[in-house]
Amino acid sequence: MIAFKPVRGMRDFLPEEARIMRFIEKQARKTAELYGYKEIITPVVESYDLVAAKAGEEVRLRMYAFEDLGGRKVALRPEFTASVARLVATTLRNEPKPLRLFCVGSLYRYDEPQKGRFREFWQSNFELMGPEKPEADAEILLLTKRFMKSVGLKNIIFKVGHVGVLRSILSQEGLAEEVQNQAMQRMDKKLYEEALKIVREAGASEKGIQTLQSLVGLKGEDAAKVLEKMRKIVEDYPEAVEAVKNLGEILSLIAEAGEKINITVDAGFARGLEYYTGIIFEVYVPELDIALAGGGRYNKLVELFGGEPTPAVGVAHGIDRMMLALQEQKAEINVEETRPVMIIPVSENLNSETLKIAEILRAENIPVELEVMGRKVSKALEDADRRGISHVVIVGEKELKEGAVVLRNMRKKEQTTVKIGELAKTLKLQIS
Ligand code: HAM
Numbered sequence: 001m002i003a004f005k006p007v008r009g010m011r012d013f014l015p016e017e018a019r020i021m022r023f024i025e026k027q028a029r030k031t032a033e034l035y036g037y038k039e040i041i042t043p044v045v046e047s048y049d050l051v052a053a054k055a056g057e058e059v060r061l062r063m064y065a066f067e068d069l070g071g072r073k074v075a076l077r078p079e080f081t082a083s084v085a086r087l088v089a090t091t092l093r094n095e096p097k098p099l100r101l102f103c104v105g106s107l108y109r110y111d112e113p114q115k116g117r118f119r120e121f122w123q124s125n126f127e128l129m130g131p132e133k134p135e136a137d138a139e140i141l142l143l144t145k146r147f148m149k150s151v152g153l154k155n156i157i158f159k160v161g162h163v164g165v166l167r168s169i170l171s172q173e174g175l176a177e178e179v180q181n182q183a184m185q186r187m188d189k190k191l192y193e194e195a196l197k198i199v200r201e202a203g204a205s206e207k208g209i210q211t212l213q214s215l216v217g218l219k220g221e222d223a224a225k226v227l228e229k230m231r232k233i234v235e236d237y238p239e240a241v242e243a244v245k246n247l248g249e250i251l252s253l254i255a256e257a258g259e260k261i262n263i264t265v266d267a268g269f270a271r272g273l274e275y276y277t278g279i280i281f282e283v284y285v286p287e288l289d290i291a292l293a294g295g296g297r298y299n300k301l302v303e304l305f306g307g308e309p310t311p312a313v314g315v316a317h318g319i320d321r322m323m324l325a326l327q328e329q330k331a332e333i334n335v336e337e338t339r340p341v342m343i344i345p346v347s348e349n350l351n352s353e354t355l356k357i358a359e360i361l362r363a364e365n366i367p368v369e370l371e372v373m374g375r376k377v378s379k380a381l382e383d384a385d386r387r388g389i390s391h392v393v394i395v396g397e398k399e400l401k402e403g404a405v406v407l408r409n410m411r412k413k414e415q416t417t418v419k420i421g422e423l424a425k426t427l428k429l430q431i432s
Contacts, residue, residue, distance in 0.1 A: 010138075015189060019337070021323060031150065032102035039102045044106065080103050085304075089303075099130050101126075121320045126316075128314060131311060132299070138250050142259065142261075144283060152332070154285070154331075157283070161267065166215070168242075169211055169234065174204075196213065216235070218266075250279055254316070282294045291321070341368050341392070342380070343392070346395060350397065366427055384410060391409060394407075405423060
């Protein structure tokens with residue numbers, strides 16, 4: 001017999017992990033509600049051309065892509081943004097803007113498995129479609145902070161940059177988008193020398209290269225100071241100056257919103273996905289050197305998919321990494337869990353009566369676990385104790401003749417006889 005294991009890069013979530021994952025998902029849904037985002041559910045299988053269009057080399061080469069039996073080139077989604085943009089370009093085309101859309105689910109990338117990096121992972125994803133204003137960008141960062149805090153994460157740090165600054169310089173230097181993408185990919189991987197080599201070979205001026213070189217490595221927590229330095233560095237590139245101004249507006253709005261948010265502005269920051277046009281950001285905690293979330297503004301994607309020009313900004317939160325961060329921070333997760341009541345027949349001929357009583361309790365919304373292993377009462381009580389069950393209903397012949405059962409409080413080690421008709425009410429009083 002072969003002992004099967006999950007495929008490399010895939011994982012099973014056992015009950016305790018599944019509980020934490022669903023708790024994070026619940027908080028994501030609450031956040032969506034708080035900010036007015038409506039949930040949509042998109043397919044796991046998408047057309048390859050859609051998800052590959054602006055995924056960037058890094059993600060594109062790591063897709064689970066295959067031909068389906070109908071000969072279509074498809075891929076397991078590596079992210080949500082392309083799917084949401086597809087919907088906004090087509091079915092939701094005429095919906096009034098802004099559109100606030102939320103999704104949660106599994107994504108697939110053939111990444112090298114390591115700590116916090118899996119081939120199947122989970123995101124909660126927020127997209128705000130329509131507005132160009134900095135308030136929209138601020139909203140995405142603020143909701144991210146609130147969500148992270150609501151699950152119990154501490155000391156969150158935002159790393160923030162602006163693709164518009166870098167792209168404006170490269171455009172003014174006459175570099176084609178394809179070359180820009182190649183340079184940005186290298187910058188994303190912090191291969192700055194390689195990035196500058198690409199830019200130089202594509203014909204950028206010495207001034208252009210020096211401008212980029214000065215931006216790389218310019219970072220700090222005093223946003224005003226970093227932004228002022230950025231503005232000076234890019235002063236001969238009018239669109240880049242505008243982009244710096246835009247970043248400043250967004251950061252001021254966030255600062256004015258009240259919540260203290262730790263932000264490091266990083267002038268040389270780039271992200272692998274190619275659709276970004278404005279602010280970009282990632283979220284970290286001090287305990288981990290991998291990003292818990294990432295996002296940014298992308299104003300051209302919906303149009304690229306045949307829709308109306310639709311400015312947009314969004315974020316994806318990596319649920320697996322949030323779980324890891326909670327573990328690293330030794331966070332207490334207060335997930336309310338209703339412990340079921342256990343119901344035990346004293347002998348096998350009472351099985352159908354026991355089942356009936358269990359159903360009466362469930363109809364009253366009381367979770368009930370039936371003893372199904374055919375154990376003797378003493379063994380079944382031991383098992384209930386081991387699993388932390390607080391109340392046990394024992395169905396015995398003698399009590400049943402009087403329309404009653406025995407209710408045992410496992411914590412207090414006390415038991416009373418209760419009429420079946422009164423059982424749900426009595427249990428509710430004791431459980432709550
Ligand atoms: P991303 O940075 O590629 O952005 O992914 C967002 C988050 O997903 C990452 O910060 C990380 O937490 C998690 N993640 C990515 N890959 C893996 C992996 N192999 N294993 C575990 N977690 C992973 C996006 O996906 C964009 N769609 C975000 C966005 C939305 N931009 C605008 N709107």
